[in-house]
């Protein structure tokens with residue numbers, strides 16, 4: 001099986017991505033490293049543990065960095081709920097996180113699975129950046145790094161140009177894009193092109209499984225929020241990244257380009273600056289997903305919710 005390490009800040013769409021990973025027989029989840037992002041670290045850790053409990057799986061969960069590297073950032077509790085899981089009030093899981101720090105766990109697991117590790121980052125990149133500062137040789141041991149983040153032509157979701165995961169901790173993102181020769185990127189603009197009809201989502205959620213029942217409850221608030229703002233379609237950013245990570249053959253169009261993170265700028269901090277015309281002479285370091293097989297994507301989600 002392919003060893004899979006997921007760095008995540010659950011988060012409603014993180015949860016869907018995790019359910020997809022739990023349901024994949026070809027990958028073995030060797031750890032969940034938890035970032036602050038959508039909400040504070042105490043909540044994102046509790047949410048990861050709770051989701052594992054509901055799904056009756058028990059990968060080790062490691063708490064990571066509680067804040068961005070340099071500047072405080074606003075969380076996304078207004079989308080995901082103050083507790084990150086829709087403020088439904090589910091009781092906490094019985095299990096606790098491991099004592100090892102997420103950044104240390106990333107490094108240890110990269111040694112244990114050197115050359116084979118699939119690393120998927122679904123939140124701000126703080127834990128990965130710290131791991132890279134502790135040991136810059138990390139990329140040599142990672143087979144693939146898939147990141148959900150960015151807005152590759154500048155249509156962001158937290159500022160005019162920045163997407164949430166990158167905008168939350170641009171310095172961390174800079175460290176990661178600088179260190180890895182190739183980052184497989186699933187950006188917010190691709191996510192917007194891969195929405196679901198609300199009627200389909202309802203059908204998936206009403207299938208009667210305990211995973212779907214739980215997911216229906218935690219996602220109710222974000223589904224309403226999205227319906228009011230984006231009308232017709234519902235989107236799941238992290239689920240698209242996970243689909244691409246687990247089934248790269250579902251990608252229909254990928255563009256390889258140089259990508260840099262804007263760290264200053266009056267209006268553009270946190271932007272993912274893609275050199276579409278390759279004017280700067282830098283190497284292509286990002287493989288940007290442009291189009292994924294929508295039927296395949298939806299099938300994976302439906303199966304993930306029905307399982308268990």
Ligand code: BDR
Pocket residue numbers: 011012013014038076122123148157163164165188237238
């Ligand atoms: C990303 O930000 C978070 O709110 C989501 O979980 C996703 O990872 C989308 O911009």
Ligand code: CA
Pocket residue numbers: 008009010011013014037038122123238
């Ligand atoms: Ca996320």
